[in-house]
Amino acid sequence: MATKAELESASRHYHHYLVAAKTAIQAGNIFAAIQNSVASLSSIDGMMQFERKSNQREFNLIETIELILTYSPVIFDSESLDRLADVLKSQKRIDKNASADIAKNLKTARQQLNNSYQLWLHLLQFPNHTIEAAMENVGAPKEWLTWLVQYWEMQGYARRIELTGKTHVQVMLPQDEIVSAKCPGCGVVGNGKKWQFWNTNTCPKCKHQVVFVMIKKQ
Numbered sequence: 001m002a003t004k005a006e007l008e009s010a011s012r013h014y015h016h017y018l019v020a021a022k023t024a025i026q027a028g029n030i031f032a033a034i035q036n037s038v039a040s041l042s043s044i045d046g047m048m049q050f051e052r053k054s055n056q057r058e059f060n061l062i063e064t065i066e067l068i069l070t071y072s073p074v075i076f077d078s079e080s081l082d083r084l085a086d087v088l089k090s091q092k093r094i095d096k097n098a099s100a101d102i103a104k105n106l107k108t109a110r111q112q113l114n115n116s117y118q119l120w121l122h123l124l125q126f127p128n129h130t131i132e133a134a135m136e137n138v139g140a141p142k143e144w145l146t147w148l149v150q151y152w153e154m155q156g157y158a159r160r161i162e163l164t165g166k167t168h169v170q171v172m173l174p175q176d177e178i179v180s181a182k183c184p185g186c187g188v189v190g191n192g193k194k195w196q197f198w199n200t201n202t203c204p205k206c207k208h209q210v211v212f213v214m215i216k217k218q
């Protein structure tokens, strides 16, 4: 059992990262907001225990988890969703003691990340399509997709252009960072731009259609 001092310290850490994450969101910096939210994950269990004991507080939403779920799809950040999934798995009390169904919301966020990628890829492949046509091609609510594109514009991933009275959205390639990724079938490792691994690729070695798994740099 953790001591009261340990729980109090966890609570302090959590609130430190929460404040940093909220400040980043207000400044429009999604990367920093998610980074700080992910940094808070290890303190959530202790924070919840501390606050339940001292304030009899019941939890509905855990704000840093909400930030990760809301904004990861915007910047195609599946890694942060994986981190959250790991914490929920190893600290089952978190989802149990929050009234929001975090596991279900995580599933929704993964679906949104897929939708986000579909829209982005469509705009990249068919730059002559209007934004309306591109959105119809993605099975997600239009209000959410409109929200998504606004955030892309803020992050410099997209810009709106008017052509013959119609709105088009031009997307830029985010994260040109070179990463290594591994074929889940045969294990061959290749290098490429991060976004190239989001989609299904044909493995150059085993020739299967696979989604490469990005591996951490040593």
Ligand SMILES: [Zn+2]
Residues within 6 Å of the ligand: 183, 184, 185, 186, 187, 188, 203, 204, 205, 206, 207, 208
């Ligand atoms: Zn392979």
